[in-house]
Amino acid sequence: MLARLFEEIPRFFSHYNTIFLLKAAATTLCLSAGGCIMGLLIGFSLALIRITRGQLLLPARILSISYVESFRRVPFLVTLLFMFFVYHALNLTVSVFIVGLTTVCLIAASYTGEIVRAGMESVHITQWEATEAMNFTLVQKLRLVILPQAWKVILPPLFYFFLGFIKDTALASQIGVVELTYSGKVLNNKGFSAALVFGTVLALYFTISYPLARFGAWMEKKVGVSKDRRR
Amino acid sequence: MEYTLQFGQVLKYVPYLIAGAWLSLQIAFLAFCGGMVIGLLGAMGKIFGGRIVRSVVGVYVTFFTNTPQLSQIYFLFFALPEAGILLTPYEAVLIGMTLNAGAYLTEIQRAGFISVHRAELEAAETMGMSLLQSVWYVILPHIIKVLFPPLSNLYIIMTLGTSMAAIFGVEELTGRALNVNAITFRSIEIFSVTAGLYLLVTVVASTVLVLLGRWLFHVKGKVF
Secondary structure (H helix, E strand, O other): OHHHHHHHHHHHOOHHHHHHHHHHHHHHHHHHHHHHHHHHHHHHHHHHHHHOOOOOOHHHHHHHHHHHHHHOOOOHHHHHHHHHHHHHHOOOOOOHHHHHHHHHHHHHHHHHHHHHHHHHHHOOHHHHHHHHHOOOOHHHHHHHHHHHHHHHHHHHHHHHHHHHHHHHHHHHHHHOOOOHHHHHHHHHHOOOOHHHHHHHHHHHHHHHHHHHHHHHHHHHHHHOOOOOOOO | OOOOOOOHHHHOOHHHHHHHHHHHHHHHHHHHHHHHHHHHHHHHHHHHOOHHHHHHHHHHHHHHHOOOHHHHHHHHHHHHHHHOOOOOHHHHHHHHHHHHHHHHHHHHHHHHHHOOOHHHHHHHHHOOOOHHHHHHHHHHHHHHHHHHHHHHHHHHHHHHHHHHHHHHOOOOHHHHHHHHHHHHOOHHHHHHHHHHHHHHHHHHHHHHHHHHHHHHHOOOOOOO
């Protein structure tokens, strides 16, 4: 078996196959990065809605909470298939990449919403009260007082979440997005040895994910909340 | 939008789907138990092992936490037959999930072991406790408080992760949803019902875990 594998290697890493694999890796990265950045924007607004007070915004708060809680309890695959058919029912002609991106964005919104909220709650209550006393507007509160303190708590878990999504987007292959796992399936169907193809795919995922994981660990140490926070 | 939602046809299949959800929970439970054993050995190896054991465990953990579970199962399912090992879809998914869970559980359990202070072990020794006693009365109550929240979290994530088994043709909740989709063609309805069932199953599972944690280990936790 190994002899056959070695014999296949030069044929496998031909010009076009290499480009195909690298493009697929880029798609994986775009899908997770793009989805997570858009998700972060939505998640941030969800967290903002959740910390508002006042009777009028109560329905919005309930909506935001139920969104965050429910999307975190549905598997990526089910949401993906659901979105796939929703786009179809709405008669929208979009590429499968867009379907994948929307799904990543929807799920990322619920997770990042929770992370951002936890970060904001980590800021001591007296800081919030102080901003009230200074009569700051909401934007001022966040920009001048809360976010400068909260981002240290938010950033590390956010980065790990993004890392996790690089791996979760493998499921997007099921609706036909040409990312790494899908490219593995295609090359396997072309007749290359499955061990070689999926070994390469795993190695490519590893080369994307591992440096980022090391960077995340370094950042966590660098940014990490210092023990003697002044309260 | 010219699509009318018709849940009638799909709701007939709810008992069929619930049986699938039971299989999902079973797969998650088996993989979790297997992962706990691997994780325990891994954490022991990482803390007490020599240099070779430590680096082997380190490579295992970094590899499995940095590659997607789906591609790992693809590898098991399609590449191992070339070496003459044929796995059924159920076995491939179970082995893949167990190995993956083992990697994460190694890290989680290692963090738990580290949280026990040396002074507490020495105190147990001073009290004349045997190894079993000190594990039962000193180490376990301490570790479980640190470990329980991340463990129950992982269990929920793994329950969601079992949806991957559908891709290989295991008839758990998502697999059965795909079957019903092929019979009725009410795609939106069936997948929203499936999403609802996953919601139900995970909420029930987390409630049970929180209650278990409260009664057995006095760990405070919340479902939401």
